[in-house]
Ligand code: TXA
């Protein structure tokens with residue numbers, strides 16, 4: 001299959017409209033396409049067409065019990081697709097939708113089982129990126145979209161990274177430039193009495209608790225899902241965000257980190273560090289130590305860049321797991337397969 005990459009920049013008026021219309025006609029005919037969102041690129045299909053949704057699982061090599069997020073553009077769509085929506089959902093989404101927040105709710109039969117991975121709940125997000133919003137509105141369709149990466153790999157945050165995973169596997173990639181946020185949405189479940197954070201993202205625990213009070217944090221946010229344990233969010237139990245190189249997460253001060261990496265330098269060794277640190281020749285920076293948003297924006301493309309540069313072993317200077325950096329930390333512990341070095 002030939003994979004077309006088309007620019008979808010709102011500033012290009014007529015060309016932009018054509019790109020949206022092409023994606024809508026493909027999706028309505030049961031095909032899949034990669035599209036930009038404000039968090040990461042998504043691999044999109046009509047969420048209510050089971051055959052189309054199956055193509056997402058196939059292209060990504062994704063386990064079928066790992067449910068997809070349903071993207072919407074209005075509260076009417078949400079109320080048709082979910083039931084027993086707690087008042088807290090409206091208090092929270094009033095401030096963070098459209099945006100990088102996903103809520104898990106009891107689903108209606110209008111959401112097929114393949115989309116929800118066989119669960120009786122489904123995840124919903126109202127994205128803010130114009131491309132996916134215009135697709136939902138123009139086509140009047142709900143869009144199922146996991147991150148656009150081969151299952152297990154770092155999420156795609158620009159069209160070139162998406163192309164390197166899906167060239168020949170999907171018919172279309174809409175190029176909307178580099179994603180502003182760079183890590184996937186915050187996922188919070190409203191199925192039990194107390195809401196539970198399943199995946200940290202740009203909308204932080206502090207943001208959420210200041211709107212709706214105390215929430216629980218799933219143990220999977222900060223550590224591995226133990227074998228035999230039931231994962232509340234099936235995505236957390238699989239290998240995730242992994243580049244080909246062997247990643248170690250190193251916790252410690254800047255001085256200790258630099259000394260450690262210098263001592264362990266060798267063939268194929270790289271440092272993924274904060275701006276200004278560069279302990280060895282093969283160093284790549286992923287942002288300023290105190291700029292959590294910048295770290296989140298760069299982390300996935302940096303992991304992919306390391307593979308391209310031929311890295312074998314990577315020592316990542318661990319971010320402070322606070323605010324938005326909790327999201328970066330959550331992705332990095334998985335990229336490192338929980339290999340953490342405390343200095
Ligand atoms: O920012 C994002 O959320 C991106 C963009 C494309 O919107 N999408 C994304 O999708 O990250 P994905 O499939 O890579 O991650 C969805 C996560 C998975 O960990 C999945 O297990 C969880 O959400 N999830 C989906 N439905 C769920 C449900 N009903 N119950 C619990 N977890 C659910």
Ligand code: MG
Nearest residue numbers: 146147155184
């Ligand atoms: Mg993903």
